[in-house]
Amino acid sequence: MTKKNKFTAEFRREAASLVLDNSHTYREACDATGVDENILYRWVAQLRAERSGIMPPGMAVTPDQQRILELEERIRCLEMERDILKKAAALLITDEFKSLP
Template sequence: MTKQRRTFSTEFKHEAASLVLDQGYRFTEACKSLGVGETALRRWVDQLQGERGGVTPTTKALTPEQQRIQ
Protein backbone atom coordinates (compact mmCIF):
# COMPACT_ATOMS: atom_id res chain seq x y z
CA MET A 1 0.00 0.00 0.00
CA THR A 2 1.30 3.40 -0.93
CA LYS A 3 0.20 6.54 0.78
CA GLN A 4 -1.29 9.08 -1.61
CA ARG A 5 0.17 12.55 -1.50
CA ARG A 6 -2.34 15.26 -0.68
CA THR A 7 -2.45 18.48 -2.63
CA PHE A 8 -3.65 21.83 -1.31
CA SER A 9 -4.89 24.87 -3.19
CA THR A 10 -2.93 28.10 -3.06
CA GLU A 11 -5.86 29.70 -1.24
CA PHE A 12 -5.70 27.03 1.47
CA LYS A 13 -1.94 27.50 1.85
CA HIS A 14 -2.36 31.28 2.08
CA GLU A 15 -5.07 30.99 4.74
CA ALA A 16 -3.07 28.42 6.71
CA ALA A 17 0.02 30.63 6.71
CA SER A 18 -2.10 33.64 7.66
CA LEU A 19 -3.28 31.83 10.79
CA VAL A 20 0.29 31.80 12.06
CA LEU A 21 1.44 35.18 10.77
CA ASP A 22 -1.66 37.32 11.23
CA GLN A 23 -3.79 35.63 13.87
CA GLY A 24 -1.10 34.51 16.30
CA TYR A 25 -1.63 30.75 16.13
CA ARG A 26 1.25 28.51 17.10
CA PHE A 27 2.48 26.08 14.46
CA THR A 28 1.31 23.05 16.43
CA GLU A 29 -2.16 24.52 17.01
CA ALA A 30 -2.61 25.41 13.35
CA CYS A 31 -1.36 22.01 12.19
CA LYS A 32 -3.79 20.14 14.42
CA SER A 33 -6.77 22.26 13.45
CA LEU A 34 -6.00 22.09 9.72
CA GLY A 35 -4.78 18.50 9.59
CA VAL A 36 -1.49 19.29 7.87
CA GLY A 37 2.11 18.52 8.71
CA GLU A 38 4.28 21.03 10.50
CA THR A 39 6.98 20.95 7.83
CA ALA A 40 4.48 21.91 5.12
CA LEU A 41 3.01 24.71 7.21
CA ARG A 42 6.45 26.11 8.03
CA ARG A 43 7.31 26.11 4.31
CA TRP A 44 4.08 27.98 3.48
CA VAL A 45 4.70 30.53 6.24
CA ASP A 46 8.26 31.12 5.02
CA GLN A 47 6.99 31.54 1.47
CA LEU A 48 4.26 33.98 2.49
CA GLN A 49 6.73 36.04 4.53
CA GLY A 50 9.04 36.19 1.53
CA GLU A 51 6.26 37.20 -0.83
CA ARG A 52 5.13 39.93 1.53
CA GLY A 53 8.72 41.14 1.55
CA GLY A 54 8.77 41.36 -2.24
CA VAL A 55 10.53 38.11 -3.09
CA THR A 56 9.14 36.40 -6.19
CA PRO A 57 8.69 32.70 -5.36
CA THR A 58 9.96 29.85 -7.53
CA THR A 59 6.78 27.82 -6.83
CA LYS A 60 3.13 28.86 -7.16
CA ALA A 61 2.63 32.24 -5.54
CA LEU A 62 0.37 32.58 -2.50
CA THR A 63 -0.43 36.29 -2.65
CA PRO A 64 -2.53 37.81 -5.45
CA GLU A 65 0.20 40.37 -6.22
CA GLN A 66 2.85 37.70 -6.73
CA GLN A 67 0.40 35.60 -8.77
CA ARG A 68 -0.01 38.52 -11.19
CA ILE A 69 3.77 38.94 -11.41
CA GLN A 70 4.23 35.28 -12.26
Protein backbone atom coordinates in the same frame (compact mmCIF):
# COMPACT_ATOMS: atom_id res chain seq x y z
CA MET B 1 2.32 4.29 0.64
CA THR B 2 1.18 7.80 1.53
CA LYS B 3 -1.06 9.80 -0.72
CA LYS B 4 0.20 13.27 -1.62
CA ASN B 5 -2.48 15.87 -0.91
CA LYS B 6 -2.99 18.77 -3.26
CA PHE B 7 -3.78 22.03 -1.53
CA THR B 8 -4.85 25.19 -3.29
CA ALA B 9 -2.73 28.31 -3.04
CA GLU B 10 -5.57 30.00 -1.14
CA PHE B 11 -5.65 27.19 1.44
CA ARG B 12 -1.88 27.44 1.87
CA ARG B 13 -2.06 31.20 2.44
CA GLU B 14 -4.90 30.81 4.94
CA ALA B 15 -3.06 28.11 6.87
CA ALA B 16 0.14 30.16 6.98
CA SER B 17 -1.74 33.30 8.00
CA LEU B 18 -3.06 31.44 11.05
CA VAL B 19 0.51 31.45 12.34
CA LEU B 20 1.58 34.86 11.04
CA ASP B 21 -1.56 36.95 11.53
CA ASN B 22 -3.65 35.16 14.15
CA SER B 23 -0.87 34.29 16.61
CA HIS B 24 -1.59 30.55 16.54
CA THR B 25 1.24 28.16 17.25
CA TYR B 26 2.36 25.85 14.48
CA ARG B 27 0.82 22.91 16.35
CA GLU B 28 -2.56 24.69 16.71
CA ALA B 29 -2.59 25.62 13.04
CA CYS B 30 -1.65 22.05 12.04
CA ASP B 31 -4.45 20.62 14.17
CA ALA B 32 -6.94 23.10 12.74
CA THR B 33 -6.00 22.46 9.12
CA GLY B 34 -4.88 18.83 9.20
CA VAL B 35 -1.55 19.71 7.60
CA ASP B 36 1.82 18.27 8.60
CA GLU B 37 3.94 20.65 10.66
CA ASN B 38 6.90 20.55 8.25
CA ILE B 39 4.66 21.54 5.37
CA LEU B 40 3.19 24.39 7.38
CA TYR B 41 6.70 25.66 8.20
CA ARG B 42 7.42 25.80 4.47
CA TRP B 43 4.15 27.60 3.72
CA VAL B 44 4.81 30.18 6.43
CA ALA B 45 8.29 30.80 5.03
CA GLN B 46 6.83 31.21 1.53
CA LEU B 47 4.20 33.66 2.77
CA ARG B 48 6.82 35.68 4.65
CA ALA B 49 8.93 35.81 1.49
CA GLU B 50 5.96 36.89 -0.62
CA ARG B 51 5.04 39.62 1.85
CA SER B 52 8.59 40.93 1.93
CA GLY B 53 8.60 41.14 -1.87
CA ILE B 54 10.98 38.25 -2.40
CA MET B 55 9.67 35.80 -4.98
CA PRO B 56 12.02 32.85 -5.29
CA PRO B 57 11.60 30.93 -8.55
CA GLY B 58 9.12 28.09 -8.44
CA MET B 59 7.14 29.46 -5.51
CA ALA B 60 3.38 29.51 -5.71
CA VAL B 61 2.07 32.94 -6.61
CA THR B 62 -1.26 34.42 -5.71
CA PRO B 63 -3.80 35.09 -8.46
CA ASP B 64 -3.11 38.82 -8.07
CA GLN B 65 0.63 38.27 -8.45
CA GLN B 66 0.03 36.09 -11.50
CA ARG B 67 -2.12 38.85 -13.03
CA ILE B 68 0.61 41.41 -12.32
CA LEU B 69 3.19 39.20 -14.02
CA GLU B 70 0.92 38.81 -17.05
CA LEU B 71 0.31 42.56 -17.24
CA GLU B 72 4.01 43.33 -16.94
CA GLU B 73 4.70 40.96 -19.83
CA ARG B 74 1.94 42.65 -21.86
CA ILE B 75 3.45 46.07 -21.11
CA ARG B 76 6.87 44.85 -22.24
CA CYS B 77 5.41 43.62 -25.54
CA LEU B 78 3.47 46.84 -26.14
CA GLU B 79 6.54 48.97 -25.42
CA MET B 80 8.53 46.89 -27.90
CA GLU B 81 5.82 47.36 -30.55
CA ARG B 82 5.75 51.11 -29.87
CA ASP B 83 9.53 51.36 -30.27
CA ILE B 84 9.39 49.46 -33.56
CA LEU B 85 6.61 51.71 -34.86
CA LYS B 86 8.53 54.84 -33.87
CA LYS B 87 11.57 53.63 -35.78
CA ALA B 88 9.45 52.71 -38.80
CA ALA B 89 7.79 56.13 -38.78
CA ALA B 90 11.17 57.83 -38.57
CA LEU B 91 12.41 55.81 -41.55
CA LEU B 92 9.32 56.67 -43.59
CA ILE B 93 9.70 60.37 -42.84
CA THR B 94 13.37 60.40 -43.86
CA ASP B 95 12.53 58.55 -47.07
CA GLU B 96 9.84 61.13 -47.90
CA PHE B 97 12.29 64.00 -47.42
CA LYS B 98 14.86 62.31 -49.63
CA SER B 99 12.33 61.91 -52.44
CA LEU B 100 11.32 65.62 -52.41
CA PRO B 101 12.77 67.69 -55.30
